[in-house]
Structure formats: C-alpha cells, structure tokens
Amino acid sequence: MTTQESTEPYHLVSFKLCPFVQRSVIVLKEKEIPFNITYIDLQNKPDWFLELSPLGKVPILQVGEAVLFESAVIAEYLDEVTAPSLHSSDPLIKARHRAWMEYASTLFMGSYHLLNANDETIFETHRQELKQKLATVEQQLGEGPFFADEQFQLVDAFYAPFFMRLQEMDKWVTLDLMVGLPRVQRWANALLQRSSVRQSVATDFAELYRAKIKQNTASLFTQLKTGSMI
Ligand SMILES: N[C@@H](CCC(=O)N[C@@H](CS)C(=O)NCC(=O)O)C(=O)O
Incomplete structure (x- = not known):
C-alpha cells in the first residue's frame, strides 16, 4: 500500500526503524486489533503524509476520517477503546x-x-x-x-x-x-x-x-x- 487508503478501521503510518511507531504496533498486537500499516521514507515524505501529519512525524494513526499523532496519545486511545485495559485502574x-x-x-x-x-x-x-x-x-x-x-x-x-x-x-x-x-x-x-x-x-x-x-x-x-x- 502506498497511499493513506486502508481496508481496516485502523491505518498506521510508519518508518521501519522508528521506536515510537513500534510502541503503537506493540499495543495493537497486544490488543489483537486488526490494522493496516504503510511504511514511508522519512527522507522523502509523501505529500499525502505531510497533509495528514501535523508535525511531519510518524506514527500517525488514521481512525476513519480522524488522524491521531504522538505515540503516547495513540497508545492511550487504543487502550481505551479495547478491553482489557493495559493500565491500572488506580x-x-x-x-x-x-x-x-x-x-x-x-x-x-x-x-x-x-x-x-x-x-x-x-x-x-x-x-x-x-x-x-x-x-x-x-x-x-x-x-x-x-x-x-x-x-x-x-x-x-x-x-x-x-x-x-x-x-x-x-x-x-x-x-x-x-x-x-x-x-x-x-x-x-x-x-x-x-x-x-x-x-x-x-x-x-x-x-x-x-x-x-x-x-x-x-x-x-x-x-x-x-x-x-x-
Ligand atoms: N513524540 C513523538 C516522536 C515521533 C518521532 O520523533 N518520530 C520520528 C521518527 S522515529 C519522525 O517521524 N521524524 C521525522 C522528522 O522529524 O522529520 C511520538 O511519540 O510519536
């Protein structure tokens, strides 16, 4: 896949060596949430990515029409929408x-x-x-x-x-x-x-x-x- 189109409700945009994206993937895997992933070259960012990513950074997670950025925000969101939580209730x-x-x-x-x-x-x-x-x-x-x-x-x-x-x-x-x-x-x-x-x-x-x-x-x-x- 080379564009932002996704066949799953969640579409993650990634760079293969990025540790911040890896956090999102670990949470998606832990939660067994189906997702599509697109790898981009950060030295040559596609226009569609620059339009979606306010900071020009990965990860971004597309959730339908919405775009989430910042790995901590993405992780917390994924945790909130799927049980069981990976956070303490305290x-x-x-x-x-x-x-x-x-x-x-x-x-x-x-x-x-x-x-x-x-x-x-x-x-x-x-x-x-x-x-x-x-x-x-x-x-x-x-x-x-x-x-x-x-x-x-x-x-x-x-x-x-x-x-x-x-x-x-x-x-x-x-x-x-x-x-x-x-x-x-x-x-x-x-x-x-x-x-x-x-x-x-x-x-x-x-x-x-x-x-x-x-x-x-x-x-x-x-x-x-x-x-x-x-
Ligand atoms: N605070 C951000 C950091 C993300 C970040 O720094 N991503 C790097 C790749 S590992 C990036 O996209 N850099 C591209 C750039 O700065 O132009 C997060 O937690 O998601």
Whole structure:
C-alpha cells in the first residue's frame, strides 16, 4: 500500500526503524486489533503524509476520517477503546506509569546518540548517561518480570523498542549497560521474548538497523570492541 487508503478501521503510518511507531504496533498486537500499516521514507515524505501529519512525524494513526499523532496519545486511545485495559485502574499508579512512559523517550534519545557517536569520548559520555538512566529505572522495578510485576502494561510497550535496539547494538559493541542492574536485565529479557514485541518490527528490521550501524558508527564500534559483525 502506498497511499493513506486502508481496508481496516485502523491505518498506521510508519518508518521501519522508528521506536515510537513500534510502541503503537506493540499495543495493537497486544490488543489483537486488526490494522493496516504503510511504511514511508522519512527522507522523502509523501505529500499525502505531510497533509495528514501535523508535525511531519510518524506514527500517525488514521481512525476513519480522524488522524491521531504522538505515540503516547495513540497508545492511550487504543487502550481505551479495547478491553482489557493495559493500565491500572488506580489513578495514582496510572499517573506514575505515564510519567515513566515519558521517561522512556529519553532512553530512545540515548540510543540514538550512541548510534550517532563519532568519537570515543562522545560515545562514552552517552553510554554513561544511559547507564545512569537505567539505574534510575532499576529503582522502580519490583519482582517482575514486567514494570508492574506479572502484568504486561502500556508502560512495558514503551520500553521494549529501546531494549530491542540495545540488543542489536550489543552484537557490535560491548555496552555493559545492564551490569549490576538485575531487575532491568530480567525486564529486558521478558520484553524481548514477548510475542507482541517480537512481531512489532518489519521482518528486515535487524538488517536495516545493522546497515544503520554500519553507516554511522561501525568504524568506532570496531575500535571499541569485541565481535566481528562487519
Ligand atoms: N513524540 C513523538 C516522536 C515521533 C518521532 O520523533 N518520530 C520520528 C521518527 S522515529 C519522525 O517521524 N521524524 C521525522 C522528522 O522529524 O522529520 C511520538 O511519540 O510519536
């Protein structure tokens, strides 16, 4: 599909490497909501997309004639229109989860900076910042395996794309971001095994992400590490 036309009530517009879109897909999969997806090239945004997306960003979700944007808004909407909810019914717990959902975006930015680091000092600065942020998250986790223990909730969907990118990057460079953080480690493992998470990216995601690493950071990663992915 190359236009905004959709045969399902929900039409998601995506870019294959976007972690924000991935949140929406995880929620759609968790809720077993049928949807169509259209991938666009963000370097060459189609006119129909620019007409629909107020910020020129993905994700957008078309719901009939309406257009939703911002991944958190999309996730909350999908959660509200389909039971069972992936939010706690307790307003305080829900608000706390929303706050930590917002915090997840700073981890996306951290992984983006790592992927674009062009020297060792910059890389190390961002690595340390990410490690610190994950240590802060560690304090929020309980017995697991998920953020709110046994139940997978919206907040989990918001972190899974970050851990998926770390997993790919880890094949190239020793990041050691979860050393000493057993709860985060257990949480990441549980998320990466979750079927909605595994199915939330296009089949060529790993290949595309790997190409991005090659293009951006591979020479630096080769100096810094270990394996031989190139
Ligand atoms: N706050 C937005 C962020 C979305 C976002 O930054 N999307 C990126 C791709 S991952 C994008 O569309 N960028 C295109 C641009 O900025 O021109 C959300 O949560 O949906």
